[in-house]
Amino acid sequence: MSQSSKFTKAASSIAFDEKHRSTIKFNISRYDAAVRKGMARYNNLEKAKNQAAAIKRDVLANWDKYLIEFEEKISSRGVEVLWAKDTTEATGYIEKILIDNEAKLLVKSKSMTTEEIELNHTAEKKGCESVETDLGEFIVQVAGERPYHIVTPAMHKSKGDIARLFNEKFGTPIDSTPEELTEYVRQVLRKKYTRADVGVTGANFLIADIGGISVTENEGNGLMSTAFPKVHIVIAGIEKIIPKMSQLGLFYPLLAAHGTGQQITAYNTIFTGARRSDEVDGPEKMIVILLDNGRTNVYNDNEAYEALACIRCGACLNGCPVYKTIGGYTYDTTYSGPIGSVLTPFLRGFKDFSHLSFASSLCGKCAEVCPVKIPLTEILLANRRKTVEQNLRPSAEKIIMKGFRIISSKRSTFDSFPSVIKNTGIYPFNFVGWGPKRLMPVFAKKSFSQQYKEIENRNSKNKE
């Protein structure tokens, strides 16, 4: 089955799953309330968004310069920088690092880039246990699932779902509270941190002027994942670069306010290298893998390149009516929601993923909430056009749309068809494409023009 058919089938089913809807509705309503408070802290949110957008556009105009500056600065402190053009190259590097360091246990903080290259799978293949240390990621790992959302990976699970899952997997009491379950996970993870050979993080920002890696998180697990293991691997998309450390003063609160509604995330760390001789903790070795994996395809597209400004706050997902209806898994991609629909065709090919450009009502909420002002709806529309230009839509759709354009472009042509013909013409759509749970609207017997004329005639007669 094609990706597009899989998507339509999954979306048609989950859209009517009441339990899924109520869990998402509850969790997003809590997010909305927190974010409202977060936004209210700004005197001038628009100004902050404009500044962030301008910095990210400057990055795109000088991308190579900032990346090279970052590489020079961080490698001058002994950090190894590896450039990976795709998943295969990135996983090749990781496999080698795991073998060289005889790694048996890897602890990992939350990172969508590592999801993109399926790091856990690579580690397990090499006989190295890979443990997610972010609570949400830990939950989905235990459940054998992937992250449901780029910021809140277990958003689709209720408290009860998690208590049942842990009861089944670890034998914790079925009526455990979230606090008790968190404490349980804390105890499990403490043992893993101290035994781990390798710690892996992503990067929220790569800082060019100091050659630093900024990781922002709420649980301290990123810090723990890098404090004990002897090797720290950073896996970061090349779009994460910002020119200056001082700009974190703008980006940290903006990311926190849009991601969780916080004023600032609890733990903000800048890694600049491995442990120095006068330091007591930290890794002996630090390696940074800079991942392209299709990002330069986005960059080379005049209409889509601004999508690389994304800081992965997740706000566009939470605002999107389509995401709220079909949920994260239906997309079957690492990045879901509006930003995922924009990026994935470039990262994984238009042939398989261009249908996501059509998974939008184009209401514009995503672009409105985006802290770096990415014109998401415009890019989605441009992607749709590219899909048609590349002949990736079904031929039947093309014929139907062409016919519809001819018939509907002139009111007189449209009205010349009696309603019985119009209703017969659209009847098959009740069974194909439109889905069994919706009925096509029925054309009135008389056209609008006809009805309008009749009323006008009646009115003028009454005046006489």
Ligand code: SF4
């Ligand atoms: S596109 Fe904008 S709103 Fe969506 S995740 Fe990226 S930064 Fe956030």
